[in-house]
Amino acid sequence: MKRIITGYLMASLALFLVASCCRQSPKSLEEQLAEFFSKKEVTILVTDSGLGGLSIAAPLYEGLKQHKIFNKARIVFFSALFKKGSGYNSLKSEEEKARIFDKVLKAMQRRYHPDLLLIGCNTLSVVYHNTAFSRRPFFPVLGIVETGVEAIQKKLAQFPQATIIIFATRTTISSEAHQKLLVEQGLPANKIIGQACHKLAGAINRGYDSEETMTLLRKYIKEALDKLPAPPETILASLNCTDYGYALDQFKQVFNEYGYSNVIFVDPNPFLAEKILTPSLFNRFPRTEVSIEVVSKTPITEKEITSIGSLLEKISPATASALRNYTFNPKLF
Numbered sequence: 001m002k003r004i005i006t007g008y009l010m011a012s013l014a015l016f017l018v019a020s021c022c023r024q025s026p027k028s029l030e031e032q033l034a035e036f037f038s039k040k041e042v043t044i045l046v047t048d049s050g051l052g053g054l055s056i057a058a059p060l061y062e063g064l065k066q067h068k069i070f071n072k073a074r075i076v077f078f079s080a081l082f083k084k085g086s087g088y089n090s091l092k093s094e095e096e097k098a099r100i101f102d103k104v105l106k107a108m109q110r111r112y113h114p115d116l117l118l119i120g121c122n123t124l125s126v127v128y129h130n131t132a133f134s135r136r137p138f139f140p141v142l143g144i145v146e147t148g149v150e151a152i153q154k155k156l157a158q159f160p161q162a163t164i165i166i167f168a169t170r171t172t173i174s175s176e177a178h179q180k181l182l183v184e185q186g187l188p189a190n191k192i193i194g195q196a197c198h199k200l201a202g203a204i205n206r207g208y209d210s211e212e213t214m215t216l217l218r219k220y221i222k223e224a225l226d227k228l229p230a231p232p233e234t235i236l237a238s239l240n241c242t243d244y245g246y247a248l249d250q251f252k253q254v255f256n257e258y259g260y261s262n263v264i265f266v267d268p269n270p271f272l273a274e275k276i277l278t279p280s281l282f283n284r285f286p287r288t289e290v291s292i293e294v295v296s297k298t299p300i301t302e303k304e305i306t307s308i309g310s311l312l313e314k315i316s317p318a319t320a321s322a323l324r325n326y327t328f329n330p331k332l333f
Contacts (some may be wrong), residue, residue, distance in 0.1 A: 009303055028180070041071055043076065044118065045076050045077070046060070047080045048080060049079075050202070050243045051205050052241065054323060056269050060182070060273040060277070068288040070285065074291050075293070076294075079294070080101060080124060088124065088127060094130055098132075102133050109138045113139075123172055123241070125143030148266070150269075152266055153185070162234040166178050167224070169198070169201065178277050190273050201244070203309075204243045204244065205243060209250055214254070218254055242269055244313055245267040248267060271282070292316075294327065
């Protein structure tokens with residue numbers, strides 16, 4: 001009997017080892033994207049902890065509609081905000097941020113089975129790499145941190161002597177994600193200044209030109225300028241929170257108040273949408289059907305809808321309409 005049990009265990013172990021060896025390794029991002037672009041019908045999710053990601057969804061909707069890359073495309077803006085009045089930057093530990101966003105990612109898979117996810121949030125792009133989901137994703141994921149670095153590099157090619165100020169959330173700045181990538185590519189560390197802007201994104205969502213927003217902008221831009229070792233030849237201000245692009249004119253106004261009227265600005269948001277709008281695939285189909293919707297676990301206030309919707313209306317009326325008619329689902333994740 002002992003020999004029989006031993007033989008059974010050895011056989012089971014052998015089968016386990018064979019299965020492990022034969023199990024397919026995770027596909028690379030390049031392989032996943034190649035499969036994505038070969039499809040006729042796709043579901044694309046855009047996520048953010050605020051409403052800034054809608055400024056990515058809007059040009060994406062209009063671009064897909066115009067360029068007919070797919071026969072049918074469904075765009076879903078999936079808000080990752082877990083509690084109104086709070087957010088990922090208010091959480092005390094990186095583990096807690098990753099745990100909650102991991103829950104969001106699994107809900108996306110369960111509810112929508114997306115063909116692609118665009119993380120239109122620098123904070124969540126940083127947090128994503130700490131999630132369990134990221135180790136074996138069910139769908140390709142593109143984050144905005146790498147896109148932001150690419151956008152900065154393009155501007156630096158035009159203004160190589162510029163000093164860069166990275167405006168972002170506390171999580172993004174503390175991770176030094178942008179700084180590390182730029183230094184790896186040869187940029188001197190002393191040419192990069194990181195400026196955390198706590199609570200600025202929420203203020204912009206409530207009113208991009210409100211007194212609350214302007215007060216915070218004056219505070220954080222002053223703090224950033226005080227970090228300059230000497231007046232630079234050129235300042236390149238990179239807005240590395242998706243929401244900050246809504247207040248671009250206000251950023252310019254405050255810099256001008258402090259005597260800097262020739263600041264070069266980088267807004268990475270349009271660059272992420274452009275990654276999907278590949279010219280070689282334009283007009284792949286004679287016509288295309290594109291839809292867009294907004295879903296949220298937390299209520300989106302009328303004040304936020306009015307503030308952000310007025311800006312989206314200029315880019316994509318359909319996206320502004322989707323925001324006004326968003327789906328509120330407390331059990332979204």
